[in-house]
Amino acid sequence: MRWNLAAFPRKNVSVFALAVAIFSFQAKMALASVSITGAGSSFAAPVYQSWSVPVSQQLGIGVNYQSVGSSAGQDQVKAHTVDFGASDKPMSGEKLDKSRLYQFPTVMSGVVVVVNLPGVPEGTLHLDGLTLAKLYEGTITEWNDPQIQALNPGVALPDDEVVAIHRADGSGTSYVFTSYLTHVSLEWKGRIGAGTLVEWQGGAGGRGNDGVAALVKQTPGSIGYVEYAYAAQNHLNIAQLKNHDGVFVSPSLEGFSMASAAAQWRADAHYTVDLLDCPGAKSWPIVSATYALVPVENVTHPEGKGVHDFFAWGFSHGEEINRKLGYVGLPPAVQGDIMAHWPSASSLSASETQ
Structure with missing residues (x-):
């Protein structure tokens, strides 16, 4: 589905620091383009499908995201039929370890x-x-x-x-x-x-x-x-x-x-937080983050690198799209922490020897 950003009410809000990107991010256009697939949360679909257009244009990464629901998204990424899954219900640490998945939030909405x-x-x-x-x-x-x-x-x-x-x-x-x-x-x-x-x-x-x-x-x-x-x-x-x-x-x-003002986003807790019925005179009572699920063993593959670059682009350049659609991004410090904990070739080797 192509999301019509003009259909959403314009907000008198300042888009935070797109000019001061959290990450130094350059597209390696000399490399062959790569296509990645994702599936899961319909909650997240408007954002991921809208990010995919500039990501394809700027980075040469084709993104095919299927809105099939969180449960199906978890099943598909565990079965390795997609390059990333998406779920509004975070997985437990035990299940993440068993399936060897890296879980992190991407955006929030109500x-x-x-x-x-x-x-x-x-x-x-x-x-x-x-x-x-x-x-x-x-x-x-x-x-x-x-x-x-x-x-x-x-x-x-x-x-x-x-x-x-x-x-x-x-x-x-x-x-x-x-x-x-x-x-x-x-x-x-x-x-x-x-x-x-x-x-x-x-x-x-x-x-x-x-x-x-x-x-x-x-x-x-x-x-x-x-x-x-x-x-x-x-x-x-x-x-x-x-x-x-x-x-x-x-x-x-x-x-x-x-x-989300008082939320404690921690990598050792797989970034799970409770954003429901929080205090605040203007606080909306039903707020959630949506989570991405990335197979750890794919991080060195071209598709794994494409998934990394897709979310890195979304964190550093996607906030204007997010807000036009009715979402808000994570605090920059949390985005930076997510990228700092992204699985690497060295962490993959270490886990294989345990």
């Missing part, structure tokens, strides 16, 4: 709640975490339920039946969304829990973020969850959510960044 409620103005519906959980548990079945009405005084809510749209495939976006619900609802945590696939209580399923967005768009009375870029691209009605500080907020780049 999972947003979208609705199709004719007559309710865009961006005005208020929901909190408990009510959202009840909508997906099936204990709130109509939109004019008193619990929703109490959050929206003066709003004429329809008496339509609630149709809860969810992912039908193994999904990192589902993992992020259900993890948030376990943060805010003990009932959800005890009955359903968090996962890339859970036992949904009715509703309808779509494959990929784009599939959920399409179902919400065509189904009056529906509610769904998608990565922010898909909501913006499809002009969906995004609900305001009550955040950790008790403030109803709309998603924003500032809100995504605020959620």
Whole structure:
């Protein structure tokens, strides 16, 4: 899918220090071009597919990224059918060691709640975490339920039946969304829990973020969850959510960044952090990083070097694209740490002798 950057709202934000690149990065155009393949997270797809255009033009690296969902992305990179995988659910250290994968975050964004409620103005519906959980548990079945009405005084809510749209495939976006619900609802945590696939209580399923967005768009009375870029691209009605500080907020780049302000990104923890329901008056409550997975034994291959250069370009030159799509990059120090810990020929030799 070609992402139309002009379709996204322009932000009055300064793109951080593209002129002062974190890495000294030069394309070796005298070398033969290389093609790399990636697969996984639909959350990450808009960024990787948009980066691929200038990377091909400037570096001679062809990038084919398939948006197949986080679970499939993990499976494909472990099977060595792609050069890198992508997942919004980070893998455990034990699984990474067993599969000999290097895991690192690339960008952050928000999972947003979208609705199709004719007559309710865009961006005005208020929901909190408990009510959202009840909508997906099936204990709130109509939109004019008193619990929703109490959050929206003066709003004429329809008496339509609630149709809860969810992912039908193994999904990192589902993992992020259900993890948030376990943060805010003990009932959800005890009955359903968090996962890339859970036992949904009715509703309808779509494959990929784009599939959920399409179902919400065509189904009056529906509610769904998608990565922010898909909501913006499809002009969906995004609900305001009550955040950790008790403030109803709309998603924003500032809100995504605020959620990660206190995050401790550590290589020895495989850069896994919890960005859900974080403090801050403008903090968006459902924020996640998306992670890349790189086979360690491929680092000396042309494709492995191509993967390195693709992400190095994204870190040093991709932020303008990120922000136009509705993502934010990692802090420069974290990007530098990721590249400093990138597997090398020497680290590969050392691991083989252990």
